[in-house]
Amino acid sequence: MEKKIGKNDPCWCGSGKKYKFCHCSFDEKIEEFRRKGHKVPPRKIIKTPEQIAGIKESCKINIAVLDYVGERIKEGISTEEINRIVHEKTLQLGGIPAPLNYNGFPKSVCTSVNSQVCHGIPSEEVILKDGDIINVDVSTIYNGYFSDSSRMYLVGEVSEEKKKLVQVTKESLEIGLQQVKPWGFLGDMGQAIHDYARKNGYSVVREIGGHGVGLEFHEEPWVSYVSKKGREMVMAPGMIFTIEPMVNMGTNEIFIDDEDDWTVYTADGEPSAQWEIMVLVTEEGYEVLCY
Numbered sequence: 001m002e003k004k005i006g007k008n009d010p011c012w013c014g015s016g017k018k019y020k021f022c023h024c025s026f027d028e029k030i031e032e033f034r035r036k037g038h039k040v041p042p043r044k045i046i047k048t049p050e051q052i053a054g055i056k057e058s059c060k061i062n063i064a065v066l067d068y069v070g071e072r073i074k075e076g077i078s079t080e081e082i083n084r085i086v087h088e089k090t091l092q093l094g095g096i097p098a099p100l101n102y103n104g105f106p107k108s109v110c111t112s113v114n115s116q117v118c119h120g121i122p123s124e125e126v127i128l129k130d131g132d133i134i135n136v137d138v139s140t141i142y143n144g145y146f147s148d149s150s151r152m153y154l155v156g157e158v159s160e161e162k163k164k165l166v167q168v169t170k171e172s173l174e175i176g177l178q179q180v181k182p183w184g185f186l187g188d189m190g191q192a193i194h195d196y197a198r199k200n201g202y203s204v205v206r207e208i209g210g211h212g213v214g215l216e217f218h219e220e221p222w223v224s225y226v227s228k229k230g231r232e233m234v235m236a237p238g239m240i241f242t243i244e245p246m247v248n249m250g251t252n253e254i255f256i257d258d259e260d261d262w263t264v265y266t267a268d269g270e271p272s273a274q275w276e277i278m279v280l281v282t283e284e285g286y287e288v289l290c291y
Contacts, residue, residue, distance in 0.1 A: 002027070002043055013048050029183065030236065038185070039233045045212050045220050046238035051145070052280060055214045055240065058142035059149075059278060059290035061095040065138050066151050075130050075156045079111040082136060083122035090140055098139035098146055098217050105262060110137035110150075117205060117246050117254055117264040117272040130156030133166055135274045139217065148213050148242055149290040150276035161249070162271055165202065169247040169273040172196040176225070176245070180279055180286040182237050190227030193245045203252035205272075208264065210242035213278060235281045240289065244276035 005012055011022035023046075030040045047055065068089045069082060087108040090097045097108030105121075112120035112135040113128070120126075120135075128134065137150035152166045176193035197204050210223030221233040225245040248254075250270030257263040266272050278290035 012043055013046070014050075015048065026236070030234070033183075033234050039221075041233060041236050041239055042220065045240075046236065047214055047240055047280070048238075051214065052238075052240075054143055054145040055147065055278075056289055058095065058140050058145040058147040061090065061093045061142050062138050062140040062147040062149055062290050064093060065089050065095075065140065066136065066149065069136050069138070070151065070153060073128070073134070073136070073153045073155070075128055075132075077128050078124050079113070079120070079122040079126040079128070079134075080124040082111050083107045083109050086136075086138055090138075094142060096141040098141050098148070099137075102217060109139075111135070112137070112263070112272070112274070114271050115266045115269050117248070117266060118208060118274060119262045119264050121260050121262055128155045131158055131162070132156075133158060133162050133271060133273060137274075137276065141217075144215075146213050146215070146217050147278060147290045148217070148276065149278055150244065150274060152273055152275060164200075165247065165249050165271055166273045168197065168200045168202060169245060170275050172245055172247060173243055173275050173277065176243055177277070177279065177286065177288070180235060180243075180281060182235060182281055182283055182285070184235050185230055186221060186223055186232035186235060186241075187227040188229050189243065190223070190225045190232065191229045193225045193243075194227075197245065197247045203248045203250070205246040205248065205252055205254055207254065208246060210244045210276075212239070212241045214240045237281050237283050239281045240278060242276050242278055244274055246272055246274045248272045 007020035132155040139148040176189040179189040212219030250268040253267035
């Protein structure tokens, strides 16, 4: 239970306004959902206007880095070269690569090729070939604020089957995004994504999902894409989280590489695709911050 505040006390958000003129009605709505048994966001993940402004600046760098990667990714390049590109460009723009040394992760970016679902570690030995698909997952710290997004890239002449997987994964994210509404539920978005992927003959990874982000690399809530409408955490204005479904061509079963303890693969060796965006819940709907 959050600490109670008097209506004439300063608001907990740090705005300097009296509570009754700031987040009082917001908290009353939150308490109404809590009484009904719903999971509600804690105050610590509701971002202030100042924090949102700082997070948006971090997102600008993240987007610029992904644009820069997209101009240079090609057949014959190693994933380690992508890592160098991301590292150097992030520093040049004044940021810090968030993945580097995060829980022991050894590189500045995740590069996941074909049957690698996520958290692929860049390597000089992994050379992109004609027909590959790759997810490049960039995360940035700027002035203490975090941003996180990823894109799929097609290398050379890619099969129609892989192209469709990549396209449907992006479409599933866009369909899920339409369900992001203030005072809706994360499960509304999760089910929309899951239903669309399954309708197209694909499966969605269950064990790994999205997350809150902004003040830390990973915050509450954990975001599932196999959830049910009307369930999971209430989406309240000021929340920021990622939408990043991992869609597999075959089974949804996965495993983690025993040697590096990071790279996630599809259990059947079939391709996987993922797009990731950062979304702010607003009073009117949503705002995409990072894509």
